[in-house]
Amino acid sequence: MRSIREALDAMMPAFTPRPAERVGLLDAAGRHLATDLAVRTDAPAFDNSAMDGYAVRAAELEDAGEEAPVELPVAGESRAGGPPPAPLPEGAAMRIFTGAPLPAGADAVVVQEDTERRGDRVALRFAPKPAHHVRQRGSDLRAGEPLLGAGAPIGPGAIGLLASQGIGELDVHRRPRVALLSTGDELRDLSEPARPGSIVNSNAYMLAALVRSVGAEPLVLPRAGDDLDALTTRVRAGLEADLLVTTGGVSVGEYDLVREAMERAGVEMGFWKIAIKPGKPLAFGAAGATPVVGLPGNPVSAFVTFHVFVAPGLRRMAGDPAPHLAPRPVRLGDPFRHRPGRTQLVRARLEDGEDGPVACLHGRQGSGDLASIAWADALVVLPGERERFEPGDSVAALPLRAARAATPAFA
Structure with missing residues (x-):
């Protein structure tokens, strides 16, 4: 009987990232990047002001202070989204607003609170250093530098970053498709009337929700009773997906037929037991490149073992380089x-x-x-x-x- 770590070490190599597909920016949310991306344009794209105030030449205000303000003529203004500002004349200041381009010739901004407007002139009571309150071109991002690496999660922050770079489409790993097969004569769907000895197939709903929660796509197969031929047919259908997950039928009961159905469908089984509680009767195998996981039929055991063994594999298939729950x-x-x-x-x-x-x-x-x-x-x-x-x-x-x-x- 394998330990949890031994089982994961045997299973994880079978969960390989899905191929890349190109999607729109918003459709990439919750996915993982399939390729490296480089910065397309400098950010900021131009020198701009970080504050409302006046654009100046720092050298012309070396002696400015609270008790000895320097008074300069105001030469126009620069505002965000407005026309490009004219170059700043020597011995002058320009009214400037947050995010507005810094005029040629200026190298600093004096914040509005340190100034006093006097008609067409302004008194400046602060001696700035060069680059004071200036967001310099490329200070955040420089064209050609790495932007996001393959495997990066695409969350809201990444979407904002990509949009700022003019990236409207990108290559992400395709969502894994997971076939879910519930087994057992005792199961019935929610829409079916109760019958003696039957239980609702809650595993199908729970596992479909769990699959979605890790960013994969569930495909709930019609449930299979305790009939070998029907089980084999269902298993073969499930092998068309990226992963087949079964529940029930993996212990040693007379009617636990899943193992034989898997073998008849071409699944090569690796192991059937793990030293875990709950969830000891867990099976793992593969048919070609398609991994197969047989979870216990007990819903609590299926829930626990999905989180430990299936969810990391699905995250790896989705391109996540860190697929395990962090303790x-x-x-x-x-x-x-x-x-x-x-x-x-x-x-x-x-x-x-x-x-x-x-x-x-x-x-x-x-x-x-x-x-x-x-x-x-x-x-x-x-x-x-x-x-x-x-x-x-x-x-x-x-x-x-x-x-x-x-x-x-x-x-």
């Missing part, structure tokens, strides 16, 4: 005891404590408690070699979503 050191808020032997991932909610974040464990950690996965915002990793864990123990938590607060962070 966060926390302290336990509750005692916990488990049987040694398997690493256990327990559902928890992270809260602020006096000495840092505290993981408050859900009171019911059974694999059938669906309410716990709706409640939890983290999975706490409890090593398999220990039996007892006490409040205050330092452990690692895998946050499942960004932290939010009910009150502002500002005083």
